[in-house]
Amino acid sequence: MTDKKPPVRRSEKSRQAILTAARELVAEYGFAKLTIEAIAARAGVGKQTIYRWWTSKGAVVLDSLIGDTPNGAALPDTGDLATDLREVMRLTAAEMASPEIQASTRAMNVAVQTDPALAEVYRERYLGPALASARDRLASAREAGQVAADADLEVAAEVLFGAIYYRWSLGLGPLDDAYADAVVRLVASGLR
Amino acid sequence: MTDKKPPVRRSEKSRQAILTAARELVAEYGFAKLTIEAIAARAGVGKQTIYRWWTSKGAVVLDSLIGDTPNGAALPDTGDLATDLREVMRLTAAEMASPEIQASTRAMNVAVQTDPALAEVYRERYLGPALASARDRLASAREAGQVAADADLEVAAEVLFGAIYYRWSLGLGPLDDAYADAVVRLVASGLR
Structure with a gap:
């Protein structure tokens, strides 16, 4: 053999x-x-x-x-929503701030905004799964009583990632842990 | 004479x-x-x-x-923060969704993201004043006891506009009153 x-x-x-x-x-x-x-x-x-x-x-x-970014992977679930969101938002901010991939991600972002077909691929393969994972974690937090029953989880997921994206796209300030934490604090508190 | x-x-x-x-x-x-x-x-x-x-x-x-957009104009102040933010966010969403200026604003947005000098002008003349006006309104709401004393008003202003910008830039969904209202509801509730 x-x-x-x-x-x-x-x-x-x-x-x-x-x-x-x-x-x-x-x-x-x-x-x-x-x-x-x-x-x-x-x-x-x-x-x-x-x-x-x-x-x-x-x-x-x-x-x-x-290709090898684990989008759509489930968010961590330690049982505390704010802790888990902080981890994900800190990671997202750090990734987007990374100097090594800055040229590529900015070029890609511009390409997505000027090519509707590419934008659709981007939403389907990347953004959609990432937002869905965040919504899933928010839903489990709602089951655990950490989120109000009538909270709009879809909007909350967009607000979280949108805050990082906005600061990054337009160069409004540093993408550091402090910013990620402040965004999470506001959103987690708003969801209660 | x-x-x-x-x-x-x-x-x-x-x-x-x-x-x-x-x-x-x-x-x-x-x-x-x-x-x-x-x-x-x-x-x-x-x-x-x-x-x-x-x-x-x-x-x-x-x-x-x-040029003739009244950026930096004070936000309305009816005494109720959520009411005033809803008005501004609905207007912002409607403006960005407007078909007449879609081609220009998207072209401009791409230009800003590929030209650092232009981005600086954009931040100074447009974004900075708009964010500062929102912060001012949040500060007056804090004085009125509608916002927690330790809330981060700078981040809150970015989160508000960022949610609109994110959905608009990446085509994630309709920029309607319902979205604007949901964002305001989450943020206003998070600030209390």
């Missing part, structure tokens, strides 16, 4: 090479100047290989940036 | 013609395709006349779009 690992499928290798190339190139040159040709060249594949999986450069870059 | 109005100064007429041209052109062609030359041609002035007042096309367009 041989103990061989199954061979990595060639197409999966190409796919990963394309995602890596897209991530590197958007960081180096920005989204606007990026072309499908450049991604194909760096990944060592033909353009057609990229179009087999993605419909536009925006879609490739989106996947390259958020 | 003659009853003559003072003559409108020629430079003020040029200035207004430039602002009108910029507003029209950005609505017709979008911000990206707009040039200083096109604004000058439509306004019937030379490029140098534009550069006398503005440093970039972004700065002209910004002024053309928000």
Whole structure:
């Protein structure tokens, strides 16, 4: 009996090479100047290989940036809503403030705002699941009696992420723990 | 004694013609395709006349779009914080949802996010005053005992406008009175 690992499928290798190339190139040159040709060249594949999986450069870059982000993962549930929201909002703020991915995430944000098809992909794959996870945690807090029975959980989830996004998009101030905590404090208190 | 109005100064007429041209052109062609030359041609002035007042096309367009918006105007003060915030948030949501200015405001929003100098002008002239007015109203509500003594008013103002901006930027849902009211309800309740 041989103990061989199954061979990595060639197409999966190409796919990963394309995602890596897209991530590197958007960081180096920005989204606007990026072309499908450049991604194909760096990944060592033909353009057609990229179009087999993605419909536009925006879609490739989106996947390259958020592909391994655990969106839609359940929020922590320690039993205390404010504690759990603080953890998630601090993490979100720190991620968005991270200098390493700043160029890419800002380019992506602009692309999403100028390309309705890309925006739809972004909402479906990324924002929707993230907001749904937050709503789920708020719902379990409501069951535990930490949230008023008639609170609007959908709006509360948007308000939480919106506060981080607003400050980040428009450069209104530092995205630090203090800001994340203050937002959570206001929202958690409003939900009671 | 003659009853003559003072003559409108020629430079003020040029200035207004430039602002009108910029507003029209950005609505017709979008911000990206707009040039200083096109604004000058439509306004019937030379490029140098534009550069006398503005440093970039972004700065002209910004002024053309928000010049007559009463930012920094005091919020209404009926004595009831939630009532006043609802009025302002409903107005803000309706303005941002307005189909007539959608193309211009979205183009402007993208320009602000890709041009740090323009972003600074935008924060100074527009966002800063709007947020300060909201904070002032929250402070008067605090004096009236409607807001907790230790509430963070700066964060509360950002959370209010951020919720509208987030939904608008990323197309997360309708910008209607119901949304504005739900945001105000959450924040006003959180501030008590």
